[in-house]
Amino acid sequence: MKRLPIIPTIIVAIAIAVMIGLGVWQLQRRGEKEAALTRLAANVERPPIAFPAAGSGNAALFRRSSLTCSRATNLRLEGGRSADGGTGWRVLADCPVEAGRVAVVQLGIAGKPDARPAWAGGVVTGHISYAPDARPLLSALYDRRPRALMLVANPPLAGLRANPGPDLSAVPNNHLAYAGQWFLFAGIAAVIYALALRRRARS
Incomplete structure (x- = not known):
């Protein structure tokens, strides 16, 4: 019987341990995210705040x-979608605010992609949500910079249809799926290496 290859076995064992560790970490992150979602759900009923033009992370999400x-x-x-669940097009605008910053405002929902609503500016009330994110999905998984925020108008402006209200589904919570993937990768690596050792022993 051939001896077990020491160095390849150590490398595979370390890789499997790392993947299992990442899976456990994702399970811990899931618990943290569920607690954060509970806090965000309470934000809907909290008192209004000034719009955080510079961004203040998830703490301000869904606040009026x-x-x-x-x-x-x-x-x-x-x-995008309107308050009644119908499809449409979100109308977004940039508004200069203090210190040269720009705040994104979602005015409402248009019925046609070529709509040209007339709105020069004014007072906007509503709730805080995530602004559109141009980062690729894969990059967003590892980029820890906070997402930009915008103000979703309620009532809508410029004669547009109503925006949807605060939506917790906008906050991703895929940590259980990520954990399952890492555990699966660890299992596959173990099986492949076991098959390789078996084939080596027979040769």
Whole structure:
């Protein structure tokens, strides 16, 4: 019987241990995320706050807020849904605020992708949500920079349809799936190495 290859076995064992560790870490992150979601659900009923133009992370998500947009710029449309669940196009605008920063405002939902709502600016009230994120999905998984926030108008502006209300599903909670993937990878690595050792022993 051939001796067990020491160095390859150590390397595979370390790799499997790392993958199991990552799976356990994702399970811990799942518990943290569920606690955070509970806090976010309570934000809907908390008192209004000033819009965090510089961004203040998830702590401000779904809080009621307002801002005064002195000059709306860069009006654009992106796919989305209205308050009644119908499909449409979110109308977004940039509003200059203090210190040269720009706040993103979702005015409402348009029925056509070529809509050109007229809105020059004014007072916007509503709730805080995530602004559209242009980062690739894979990059967003490892990029720990906080996502930008925007103010979703309620009531809608410029004659548009109503925006949907605060939605907890906008906050990803895929840690259980990630944990399962790491455990699966660890199991596959163990099986492949065991088969390789078996084949080696027979040769």
